[in-house]
Amino acid sequence: MADLLSLEDYQKIASGLTVPTQSFIDGSFRPALSGKTFTSTNPATGEVLAQIAACNSDDVDFAVAKAREAFEDGRWSKLHPTERKDVLLNFCRLVTEYRHELAVMESLDSGKPIADCETIDVPEFTHTVAWHAEAIDKIYDQTAPVGNDAVSLIVREPIGVVGAVLPWNFPLLMLAWKIGPALAAGCSLVIKPAAQTTLTALRIAELASQAGVPDGVFNIVTGSGRDVGEPLGKHMDVDMVAFTGSTDTGRRFLRYAADSNLKKVVLELGGKNPCIVLDDAENLDYVAEQVCAAAFWNMGENCSAGSRLIVHEGIKDELLARIKALAAEWQIGDPLDPANQLGAMIDSGHFAKVAGYLEQGKAAGHEVVLGGETKDGIYILPTIFDGVSPEDALAREEIFGPVLSVITVSSYDEAIAIANDTEYGLAASVFSANAAKALRAARAIRAGTVTVNCFGEGDITTPFGGYKQSGFGGRDNSIHAHDQYTELKTIWVDLSVHAPDDRG
Ligand SMILES: NC(=O)C1=CN([C@@H]2O[C@H](COP(=O)(O)OP(=O)(O)OC[C@H]3O[C@@H](n4cnc5c(N)ncnc54)[C@H](O)[C@@H]3O)[C@@H](O)[C@H]2O)C=CC1
Numbered sequence: 001m002a003d004l005l006s007l008e009d010y011q012k013i014a015s016g017l018t019v020p021t022q023s024f025i026d027g028s029f030r031p032a033l034s035g036k037t038f039t040s041t042n043p044a045t046g047e048v049l050a051q052i053a054a055c056n057s058d059d060v061d062f063a064v065a066k067a068r069e070a071f072e073d074g075r076w077s078k079l080h081p082t083e084r085k086d087v088l089l090n091f092c093r094l095v096t097e098y099r100h101e102l103a104v105m106e107s108l109d110s111g112k113p114i115a116d117c118e119t120i121d122v123p124e125f126t127h128t129v130a131w132h133a134e135a136i137d138k139i140y141d142q143t144a145p146v147g148n149d150a151v152s153l154i155v156r157e158p159i160g161v162v163g164a165v166l167p168w169n170f171p172l173l174m175l176a177w178k179i180g181p182a183l184a185a186g187c188s189l190v191i192k193p194a195a196q197t198t199l200t201a202l203r204i205a206e207l208a209s210q211a212g213v214p215d216g217v218f219n220i221v222t223g224s225g226r227d228v229g230e231p232l233g234k235h236m237d238v239d240m241v242a243f244t245g246s247t248d249t250g251r252r253f254l255r256y257a258a259d260s261n262l263k264k265v266v267l268e269l270g271g272k273n274p275c276i277v278l279d280d281a282e283n284l285d286y287v288a289e290q291v292c293a294a295a296f297w298n299m300g301e302n303c304s305a306g307s308r309l310i311v312h313e314g315i316k317d318e319l320l321a322r323i324k325a326l327a328a329e330w331q332i333g334d335p336l337d338p339a340n341q342l343g344a345m346i347d348s349g350h351f352a353k354v355a356g357y358l359e360q361g362k363a364a365g366h367e368v369v370l371g372g373e374t375k376d377g378i379y380i381l382p383t384i385f386d387g388v389s390p391e392d393a394l395a396r397e398e399i400f401g402p403v404l405s406v407i408t409v410s411s412y413d414e415a416i417a418i419a420n421d422t423e424y425g426l427a428a429s430v431f432s433a434n435a436a437k438a439l440r441a442a443r444a445i446r447a448g449t450v451t452v453n454c455f456g457e458g459d460i461t462t463p464f465g466g467y468k469q470s471g472f473g474g475r476d477n478s479i480h481a482h483d484q485y486t487e488l489k490t491i492w493v494d495l496s497v498h499a500p501d502d503r504g
């Protein structure tokens with residue numbers, strides 16, 4: 001568990017912060033080639049944090065050229081895997097050294113509660129990068145079963161220049177999910193953080209450079225989706241794009257690839273994830289705790305948020321009373337205060353979108369069990385709507401806020417059918433005391449991760465990604481992530497051309 005400081009300590013760190021404001025390309029901070037900037041604000045206070053370089057396709061071209069140069073001359077891609085491992089572990093040590101500064105920067109920039117930044121985002125960043133670094137000199141290539149007249153090697157090689165386009169809900173963690181396997185594999189990266197949350201990515205790039213990641217390997221280009229994300233997606237010299245964000249923008253990356261160089265595209269997209277509680281679920285206090293975490297953690301700004309509670313009528317009232325009591329205790333307010341579990345929504349636009357769902361739910365006549373209100377124009381109180389039907393917008397659309405919709409069912413089959421009645425398929429949870437029934441449900445649900453008797457996303461050892469419109473092309477985390485950032489090469493050696501007496 002990370003060591004939490006006091007609110008006063010965090011305020012002191014915040015007031016002493018120097019935040020990075022420029023892109024990081026070829027080992028140096030640089031203004032946008034156009035000289036333009038955009039304003040980055042603290043979502044909780046509206047205070048201006050920085051004027052950040054507003055890059056465009058010229059900066060993308062420059063960064064990709066530098067990334068390509070680094071990749072081709074092998075300064076990173078051709079290092080012995082153990083050497084890459086050592087540099088990356090050194091990088092993780094530096095990140096840990098600056099953990100409080102990074103946690104504060106992340107919280108100021110995103111509105112996330114500092115306690116989460118300290119206990120989850122920063123330590124999970126280093127855990128992810130270190131795990132891939134540790135793995136890279138333990139992965140063996142293969143030979144194929146081709147008989148005595150040939151030897152065939154199947155080797156993995158780094159894919160090349162990777163564009164990583166990131167969301168704002170887990171700025172550090174999504175950065176780690178992409179750079180961990182990509183850097184370990186030997187790729188060069190051009191990273192586009194979300195415009196709302198650029199600060200920690202820039203600081204991380206500086207620390208990576210300080211730790212020994214060579215110039216040109218780890219580049220950050222700041223700016224909007226249109227000005228930076230689109231040129232990266234369409235670039236003829238980018239070999240792959242790894243994207244986390246909305247399904248609509250993910251679709252665009254497939255079009256960009258189709259219209260340019262058919263680059264590989266890996267998409268981690270939205271979700272409308274079910275939490276199924278069957279009538280034999282035990283320990284309802286614990287179930288309630290897990291459902292609250294599923295629905296409200298990170299303000300519900302989470303692709304794997306369990307935003308649909310599908311609960312059996314036999315235990316619904318008892319469970320809902322417990323969820324309501326627990327959720328009412330979640331403290332919301334100043335993200336820098338370690339006592340708060342909920343911070344600010346990412347920006348006023350997203351706040352308005354989520355607040356709109358609160359109004360929509362009330363107008364539709366759903367029972368407001370808890371919340372349904374906003375605070376200070378940027379916070380959304382944990383909200384529970386009961387009496388939601390599977391056809392309602394609240395049950396079908398990704399709200400990306402702390403809003404739980406309760407759907408009551410009378411059988412196992414009905415629960416599974418409703419769980420699967422969605423265009424998404426990212427994650428799900430099932431609660432039942434009957435292990436066989438829970439496992440049967442886990443197999444029946446079409447989602448990339450199904451947790452049994454808990455909410456979660458697995459861990460670094462388990463692949464994370466979606467079925468249906470929640471994902472495309474691969475998985476984050478685990479050794480399968482390594483596959484995303486590598487190409488498979490077959491090397492076939494024909495032995496039959498050499499007669500035995502040719503030896504020597
Ligand atoms: N799966 C997830 O983790 C996330 C899902 N979302 C969902 O998306 C909704 C909208 O949030 P946004 O921030 O607008 O998500 P988004 O998917 O548009 O943004 C994600 C990234 O894509 C970039 N981008 C945006 N438009 C682009 C374009 N035309 N071409 C290339 N890159 C582009 C953004 O600058 C950002 O870096 C949220 O309300 C939420 O429902 C948002 C963030 C993360």
Ligand code: BAL
Nearest residue numbers: 169170244302303304
């Ligand atoms: N929960 C990790 C992935 C995401 O929300 O984008």
